[in-house]
Amino acid sequence: MKVREVLLRRSRLPWVIAAALAVVAGIAVLLVAVLDEPARPHYCSCRPPPDTSAVEQVPRDWQAAAAHRDAQAAWRLLTPEAQRRYGTPGRLRSALARIAPDPRGPAEWRLVDTVTQGRGTPSTFLYLLVEKRTLRPAGAVVVHSMAAGAADGRVDPAPAATVRIVEPAAHAKLGDRPPMRAATADPPVYVAVQAGRVTFGTAGAIRGPDGRDAPFTEPLRPGPTLIVAVRNDGNGRFAYGSVRVTIR
Known part of the structure; x- marks a missing residue:
């Protein structure tokens, strides 16, 4: 019985060796194929931080339009919801004196809150106009933007x-x-x-x-x-x- 088992094992040995060699050859071919393949970009599902480099100009544009009572320029900056609220550029013109920022001296817009899921997503930014000398809040505006580095923001002037x-x-x-x-x-x-x-x-x-x-x-x-x-x-x-x- 033992002699028979030994003979069977010896008869299977070449097949085992051949199978092992085939596996090694397959791995080698796979490695060559992978290494020879051109590099492909890898994409991450996470979003980079919002880019507000151009959005920061939007409150300044709103301030300038309101200060000059330029209803058409101010209207183009409004969000659709804000446009519905004011109705027409003519009705907006009559409201500009009330909603326009009113700094009594040098002032700058300060970003004080953000709601975003990252760059390229619908995002909102609350900007406060703060007088430099007195630190008095002189106005506020909410900018709606995709936060992708473009000056495509629209404002809601009534937080x-x-x-x-x-x-x-x-x-x-x-x-x-x-x-x-x-x-x-x-x-x-x-x-x-x-x-x-x-x-x-x-x-x-x-x-x-x-x-x-x-x-x-x-x-x-x-x-x-x-x-x-x-x-x-x-x-x-x-x-x-x-x-x-x-x-x-």
Whole structure:
């Protein structure tokens, strides 16, 4: 019996060797084919960050059109929803005096909140016009854009300044991580605007048992500061409020 098993094993050996050689040859052919194939680009499903390089001009264009009461230019900048709200360029002209930004001195547009899924996706940006000397908010606009580096944004000029910051009081002197109290059910998004700098708070401030929010993990530098609280519904509708304080 043992002799027979040995003979059977010996008779199968050439077939095993041949099969192994065939597998090795197949792998070699596959490697050659892969290495010889031209390189193909690999695409990632994730989106790069939004590109606002051209969108930043849109609030300035809106400000210029409103200041000159150029209803046609202002109309072309409106979102379709805003156009429906104002009806016609003629009706918009009569509203421009009311909705136009009104800086009393040099001012610049500051991006204070964004809702986006990345570059090339429908995105909304809340810009606040802040006076450089006084840090007074002089106007706001929501820009709707694909955030792809083109100046194709359209504006909604009527975000509501209805978020009330209960604490701290205006012109208070605070530490570099000031606690805030806003009259909102959930903590809003907080942004600190200082000369030449914008500091964004945490994504969803933590509200303590005392009702105060601790929004800033990064210390704010000393000096005059406009703290902005923003509430958005994720669909391009924003409301905001602000308080002017001094960081010690």
